[in-house]
Amino acid sequence: EQARFPRPLPAREALSVAIVGGGVAGCSAAAALRALGVGRVAVFDTGRHGVGGRLASRLAEEGSLPAAQSGKGRGVAAGDGALRFDHACQFFSGAEPADSGDATQGSDNANFAGAIARWETSGAVAAMEEGAVGVISADGAPRELPGPFYFGTRGMRSVAEAMLEGHEGIEVVPHCWVNRMRATDAGWELQGEGKDRGVFDICVIAHNGKCANNLLKPSGAPRTYDFFRRLKLSSTWVALVAFHGEEVRLPGGLRAAFSSGLPSLKLAVDQGAKFGGGANTWALLSTAEYAKSNKVPQERVSQADADKVLQDLLEDLRAMAGVDELPPVRYSFCQLWGAALPRNALRGEAGGCTLDVESRVAACGDWIGGGASVENAWRSGQAVAEAIVGLADGRKVGDIGIDGPLVSIEAAAEAL
Ligand SMILES: Cc1cc2nc3c(=O)[nH]c(=O)nc-3n(C[C@H](O)[C@H](O)[C@H](O)COP(=O)(O)OP(=O)(O)OC[C@H]3O[C@@H](n4cnc5c(N)ncnc54)[C@H](O)[C@@H]3O)c2cc1C
Known part of the structure; x- marks a missing residue:
């Protein structure tokens, strides 16, 4: 009614x-x-x-990762220190692609640029190093994407928090x-x-x-x-991984790369490129097709499902990095975002x-x-x-x- x-x-x-x-x-x-x-x-x-919503950040040390209802995690050894991850959105840019067809684009972009500048000044947001983000083609060739790309300095969630800063009297529940x-x-x-x-x-x-x-x-x-x-919405699998030992590196000095033609991996992001600390931590995001053909109930991800997805994404990261073998995994967490992208x-x-x-x-x-x-x-x-x-x-x-x-x-x- x-x-x-x-x-x-x-x-x-x-x-x-x-x-x-x-x-x-x-x-x-x-x-x-x-x-x-x-x-x-x-x-x-x-x-x-x-x-924050899909600007979601987690510290493994909080214990929130292994306990999360919708995912499966393994192996945070005591004393490892905090592992900081963004586990959905990784970074953002300040301009809509030119083909958006949005008539209001010009003036709104100016406003968004102003907002980014305020968040940068407050320290909540920073730009990724130039040349850090790119694409790796099926033959392994790296190509930089023009930036700038911004991230939340305390995790992407801090971008949402920064939006509320300085506005008195908003009741947040x-x-x-x-x-x-x-x-x-x-x-x-x-x-x-x-x-x-x-x-x-x-x-x-x-x-x-x-x-x-x-x-x-x-x-x-x-x-x-x-x-x-x-x-209509599509799904995405995300694996958060920390490796022992030698740092995993991508071709061309990229710290975040979209893949072209790999079966499961769409985007790999070295979390150290954002948060420093040399923890050798990665967020691996799947393609929508992979998530569709590996769909499980989001609230009940079994360890077997999580392990399979992790292995698939790691295999693609290995291929993307162009190495024979990745270092051993010391921490991992897999989550299916059932309603990830429109x-x-x-x-x-x-x-x-x-x-x-x-x-x-x-x-x-x-x-x-x-x-x-x-x-x-x-x-x-x-x-x-x-x-x-x-x-x-x-x-x-x-x-x-x-x-x-x-x-x-x-x-x-x-x-x-
Ligand atoms: C895996 C992934 C990777 C992405 N990568 C990028 C990227 O690289 N660059 C980029 O620009 N964008 C990226 N995005 C998209 C970007 O994150 C989203 O477009 C944006 O965050 C959407 O914000 P929103 O406020 O529309 O929705 P949401 O972030 O979904 O916010 C909705 C909020 O409402 C809450 N909610 C739901 N139901 C209720 C209820 N009944 N009561 C109270 N609260 C409720 C939810 O918990 C959530 O916090 C990515 C998204 C995903 C999932």
Whole structure:
């Protein structure tokens, strides 16, 4: 049933907005809403360790890796020291590829560049060394990719944290799975982890996949639900590995390389290139095809599955490095990201965010901002904040995005 609210929206100073999802898009939206003078902003996120979503970083020493429900880890010897990994997104760039077809590209890129500069100044973000990122072709030839490529200095999660820095009064509620949103006369009433989480004028859905569909289905926002059901996602296996002994090196001095033509490995990233320390640690990301043909229930990865995936990815890393043998593994962890990358996305004129005026439900995320990237997710968060403030000010009254076309971006996602 369609949700309707009897009272007009309050002005922005008195407006309350709940953001369900604390990834890049949700954090970007929260910061922009506060910067635009919205009275109350709360971000709910499932993350046990804080915000970030697919900007996910782990210290093996925390014990969080072997204990994680959705993965399988082995062998952190006591006294090894902290092994720092990014286990999804590895780095980001500051400009959309030229073929994005996004009319708003010019001005938004300038804003994103400004945001990167602020995060760099605060020390949360740094650029990878020039020439560190490239492609290794099937015949083993390395080719540099033009940068700059940025990473979070304390792990990619610190990029999301940096977005919230300096914005007073954002309520961040970590480790909270919002499982119900109910329309009442007073606004959207949220529940999560068995508790009431407050009532808000507007609810922003800043996550996707089954979780979002389950939340939206009974909520009273049928058009947003229908929009979300059109999203298609692909999976990625990620193995985090630390080696004993001699450092593993890639051809051409690359520290992060996309592969071309290997059966399982899409991207190998030397974590030492970001965090230093000489720990000989790597993140190995699979292709979407490999993840599709090696799909298992994400919540119940067996040790046998994890071992097989690890062996496949290590074999491809060996081939990529052009060596006969890799050094022995001292630590490993395998995780399947079941909903890793969007296969279709809202693009062009309709892109940016969605807003369903009658339901008072908005949405942001990488796939709504044009496709899988930190930049698209960030821009989507900015766009949703502007749309909401426009609505509260009585300027924008039309729906945004929800009827827009979702364009296949499979090739672009695979090249990420
Ligand atoms: C393996 C991998 C590698 C990648 N590599 C790159 C790269 O090199 N460069 C690049 O630019 N991009 C890369 N990306 C893409 C980039 O990480 C994403 O585009 C971006 O982080 C998406 O941000 P988001 O805010 O849209 O979504 P998410 O990061 O998915 O955030 C959604 C958040 O909502 C939370 N959530 C879900 N349901 C609920 C609920 N019911 N209640 C509360 N919280 C909830 C989730 O836990 C999550 O924290 C990669 C992604 C993956 C998975």
